Amino acid sequence: MDETHATAPTGEDLPAGRLGIDILGPVTGRRGARRLDLGEPRQQAVLCVLAINAGQVVTKDRLIDGVWGESPPKTAGQSVYTYVSGLRRALDPGRDPRGPSEVLVSVSGGYSLRLAPERVDALLFERRLDQAGKAHAEKAYETSMRLLDGAAELWRGTCLSGVPGPFAEFERHRLGGLRLTALELHADLLLLLGRPQEAAARLVLLTSEHPLRERLRELYMIALYRCDRRAEALRVYRETRRLLMEESGAQPHESLRRCHELILRADPLLGPPSAPLPSPGPSPDPEPDARERRFPDSRRRTAVRTKVARQLPRDPVDFVGRAEELARLEALLSPRDGTPPHHVVAITGAPGSGKSTLAVRAAHLVRDRFPGGQLYVNLRGATPGMRRLRPIEVLGRFLRDLGTPPHAVPADVDEAAALWRGELDGREILVVLDDAADLAQIRPLLSVPMGNAILTTSRESFTLLDDCARVPISGMRRAESSAMLTKLIGAERAAEDPRATTRLIDLCGDLPLAVGIAGARLANRPRWNVADLVSRLEDERGRLRELSAGDLAVRSSLAVSYEMLAGSDHHLDRTAARALRALGVLRTADVTAHLVGALLDVPVETAEHAMERLVDAHLSEMDKPGRYRLHDLVRLFAKERVTHEETEGERDAALDRALSLYLRTTLLAVKLCGYPRTVPTDLELGAGLLPLGSGRQARDWLDREQANLVSAASQAMGAPGERIARLGAALAFALFWHLQHAGLPARLQSLNRRALSVGRRLNDHRIEANAHNHLGSALNMVGRLEEAQNHIRRQLVLSRRLSDLHGEQKALGSLATNYLELGRYEKALRCGEAQRKVTMQAGHVSGEHFALTMIGSAYHGMRRTGQALAVLEEALSRCRRDGNRYQETSVHEKLGRLHLDRGDPESARSSFEDGLGCARAVKLKVAEPYLLLGLARSSRLLGETDRAAAYLELSLSTARAVGNPVVERLTEEEATILTASATPVTACRARP
Structure with missing residues (x-):
């Protein structure tokens, strides 16, 4: 960025110093006069997301969405990490290679580009466009013109040129629209400053580039008229109307039609102005004759319309947050280009x-x-204990407010609606219909x-309402809460205990009503610390009770929506209410229609329709197609409802069906993935099973559902009933290989400690033995070897007592790993040889490979x-013969280590x-970390330090x-060796 771009000194105070990022054209970066290499297009795409949000935290998920959209590759997270590392080297090449970046910093959950806007x-x-608009409004036209000229100088071509991804596409569209707005404002200023010839010369090009942009056409017509080219101005209108009819079948907007009428009449209002031109937006308190000229078709009504309603409730001056939503609402209700407002907007x-x-x-x-x-009414669609208003009541109220005598208000809805439309004609009124129950x-x-x-x-989505601009909102952002x-x-008070304050917001789920109630309770109790309220809310059983203040309560607010469904005449609504209750049975982050169908014991299609109804009622959310989740407080409400309205037997039966579906599908997925033999279960399972047809589908399903499967297994193992607890233990054991291969020892430990408790509670040695084995493997993974050995030895004893050959050989293999x-x-x-003997006796092929x-x-x-070489090559041959790619991976890694010790880095690299x-x-x-470490060692020994x-x-x-x-420790040790043998610039790449 040129140094002339910076108009304020704030950027010099940041670590970025004289760094600048240009995206209004090809993406470039400069530090002073030096141009920076910003890397490949996707790396530039990551930088653009960070730059547009300079100084703010951008989460990794947001970066992934911005670069790849809704279907990112599975390596997207790692790619973001790589791109961030590349950007750090490009943007701050002189930083200490072992110190953190001060330009592109890592923060909780994402990254922040420390760059002044x-x-x-x-x-x-x-910023300059905004300043120019304010100067224009204040009639400082020369100042506005200078600011617009400065803004125009920043453009160097198509913005974000060559940068891929949905974020870049959105920004190209958004910034392109702002550029057009700037050009329109510039043309308007030329007219205000008495330079119509210059305006016309600019606008002839702009209207040819954007033939359907009506505001440009209107300014062009005015400029031609001011240049005494009235016939050409009228021809522009005819051409515009023809183009609009051909492209969209629509007539020009009212503003352009009004301008055409004024030109036809040679109205003095279009002469050289001493004040701003009449725009599509209203001028302050127009004189009656001017008002009639702006709305010539409403003159007959002007005399009788003397009553102006100002019914809005008090402006919430302490309002915080919702900046994006407010900007969208402003754009819809008061467009910057002067076009009429969108006629129906629904929040x-x-x-x-x-x-x-x-x-x-x-x-x-x-x-x-x-x-x-401005008219306003609270329709009381979801007000506890109050009857909702009927349409005829609202129409009657509004008609009277607009001056219709009470006796003249029709009793028929259709007649009243017709009179309502007539009364609004030519008025320019904003009508706020708050809390609509339904369409x-x-x-x-x-x-x-x-x-x-x-x-x-409304709490309803209004998806079936034609030409309605919907502005959906959910929880507030953390900063807003x-x-x-x-x-x-x-x-x-908020800063006294930041941790408690953060936890309080978490417990409120960023729901404005809950945050407001929590704040009100603290405000009314000055002796309480924030931590005092947090301790009350930590108990889930009383959280909804605590989140009430006066007549405000989260529970009653949710209850209205629920009861509207539960008491509805429509079967789908009642099924949706059942689905909400059922979701209080199972503690998972989200659900699919298959799982809801199992909970309700209904077909998948019925469950899907019920969940979609909950989404429309905003009692459930859908982040991705087919995946539904509840807000934390809605989940607590659902748990209360299912406890109060269904018996313990009904709740257990629903949980049993869901767990059976999870377990049967997990066992199928594990088999399709080709994982080693899992712990068998003799439990009778329900009929539910997800349709998985390939190993890839199975792995994808396990990846997607992993957190939910772990949560469901943990919940079940904590249940008092024996069958539910056994289902939970069986699910935990079925997940063992998937979690181990994914490298998740913490989850393995948590699940299997619970399974061990189940085995001891039920006096089931088989469950105990498998839990000991899985715990030992998980502890081996994190280097807690002595503790791991204790569990494995216990498993070995139990397996031999049970004459369980499969369990015995697993224990011997785990002990061998531990001793290594x-x-x-x-x-x-000795353990390896003993394991091989048992596996051959049991006919367990993959165990013999191990x-x-x-x-x-x-x-x-x-x-x-x-x-060693002979045995490992035999193991490799057998793994390939039997298609055991899991164990083949391990054999390659062991062979790579062996080749390194034999002084053959080339063969080692091939194995790795x-x-x-x-x-x-x-x-x-x-x-992967072991194999990558082996490749690093091999490359170093081959003299390839960069690799x-x-x-x-x-x-x-x-x-x-x-x-x-x-591996973290081993990698850091290898980095030290590499640093000692490489140049400083090369060595610094060993740090992430």
């Missing part, structure tokens, strides 16, 4: 999400756009003449290199590369992702 040309452009959202407050705030922001007045309650009021607007709020709470209780890590190679060899790998690794540790290919093919995430540094970076990031402190 004026150092990003797009943000500087927006939809969950109970307690702040719809009404947002609507009132937005209405006050645009009230000057509606000189005819039927407001439909008669919606067909309003152009220039008027309806703003409504924090600001709201701080306003209510004071900054000093401890460096006790003779014991590892035993051979352990034997070969033990020989390696004992420096019996020839024997083959192993990495296997690991990635079968998604054996736990093996070694890149492998180390990947090894360390992958080890951290799977929670493997052993």
Whole structure:
């Protein structure tokens, strides 16, 4: 960015110093006069998301969405990490390679580009355009012109040129629209400054580039008229009308038609102005004759329309947050290009999400756009204990407010609606219909003449309402919730215990109603600390009770929506209410229609329709197609309802069906993935089963459902009933190989400690033995070897007592692994040989593969290199013969280590590369850090230090992702060796 771009000194105070990012053209970066290499297009796409949000936190998920959209590759998270590392090197090349970046910093959940907004040309452009608009409004036309000229200089071509991804596409469209707005404002200024010839010369090009942009056409007509080219101005109107009819079948908007009429009459209003030209928006308090000229077709009504309603509730001046939603509402209700407002705008959202407050705030922001007045009514669609208003009641109230005598208000809805439309004609009125129960309650009021607007709020989605602009809202952003709470209780009190304040917002689920109630309770109890309220809310059983203040309560707000469904005459509504209750049975992050069908014991199609109805009622959310989730407080409400309305037997039966579906599908998925043999179950399971047809589908399903499966298993193992607890333990055991291969030892430990408790409670030694084995494996993964050995030895004893050959060979294999890590190679060899003997007796092929790998690794540790090589090559041959790619991955890694010790880095690299290919093919995430570390060592020994540094970076990031402190330590040791043998610039790449 040129140094002239920066108009304020704030950027010099940031670590970025003289760094600048230009995106109004090809994406470029500069530090002073030096141009920066910003890398490949997707890396530039990541930078653009960060730059547009300079100084703010951008989550990794938001970066992934911005670059890849709704279907990112599975490597997207790792790619973002790589791109961020590349950007750090590009933007801050002189930083300490072992210190954190001060330009592109890592924060909780994402990244932040520490760059002042004026150092990003797009943000500087927006600021100058905003300043120019304010100067224009204040009649400082020369100042406005200078600011617009400065803004125009920042453009160098198509913005974000060559940058891929939905974020870049959206910004190209948005910034392109702002550029057009700037050009329109510039042309308007030329006319205001008495330079119509210059305006016409500019506008002839702009209208040819944007032939359907009516505001440009209107300005061009005025400029031609001022240049005494009246016939050409009229020809422009005819051409515009023809184009609009051909393209969209629509007539020109009222503003352009009005301009055409004024030109036809040679109206003095279009002469050289001494004040701003009449625009599509209202001028302040126009004189009656001027008003008639602006609305010539409404003159006959002007004399009788003397009453102007100003009914909006008080402006919530302490309103915080919802900046994006407010901007969209302003754009819909008061378009910057002067076009008429959108005639129906609906704010939809969950109970307690702040719809009404947002609507009132937005209405006050645009009230000057509606000189005819503002009407307001609370329809009481979801007010506890109060009857909702009927359409005829609302129409009658509004007609009287507009001056219709009470005796002249029709009793028939259709007649009243017709009179309503007639009364609004030519008025420019904003009508706020707050808290609509459903579409039927407001439909008669919606067909309003152009220039008027309806703003409504509802818990329903209004998806079936034609030409309705919907502004859906959900929970507030974290910063908005924090600001709201701080306003209510004071900054000093909020800052006394930041951890408690953060936890309070978490417990409120960023729901405005809940945050407001919590703030009100604290404000009314000055002796309470924030932590006092937090301790009350931590108990789920009383959280909804605590979230009440006066006549405000989260529970009653949710109850209205629920009862409208439960008491409905429509079967689908009642099924949706049942579905909401059923979701209180199972504690998972989200659900699919298959799972809801199992909970309700209904077909999948019925369950899907019920969940879609909950989404429309804003009692459920759908982040991705087919996946539904409840807000935390809605979940607690659902749990209360199912407890109060259904018996314990009914709840257990629903949970049993859901767990059976999960367990049967998990067992099928594990089989399709080709994982080693899982612990068998003798439990009778229900008929539910998801249709998985391939290993890829199975792995994808396990990845998607992993968190839910772990949560369901944990919940079940904590249940008092024996069958539910056994289902939970069986599900935990079925997940073992998937979690181990994904490198998730913490989840393995948590699940199997619960399973061990179940086994002891039920006096089931088989459950105990398997839990001990899985715990030992998980502890081995994180280097807690002595603790792991205790569990494995206990499993070995139990397996032999049960005559369980499969369990015995697993225990021996786990002990062999443990002894290898401890460096006790003779014991590892004995365990490996014993395991092989048992596996051959039991006919367990994959167990024999594992035993051979352990034997070969033990020989390696004992420096019996020839024997080690022979056994490992035999293990590799058998794995390939039997299609065991999981164990083949391990054999390649062991062979790679052996080749390194034999002084053959070339063969080692080949083994590690083959192993990495296997690991990635079968998604054996736990093996990747070891293989990447081996590739780093091989590359270093071959003199390829840059490649070694890149492998180390990947090894360390992958080890951290799977929670493997052993490989983290080994990788850092290898980085030290590499640093000592490489140049400083190359060595620094070993750090992530």
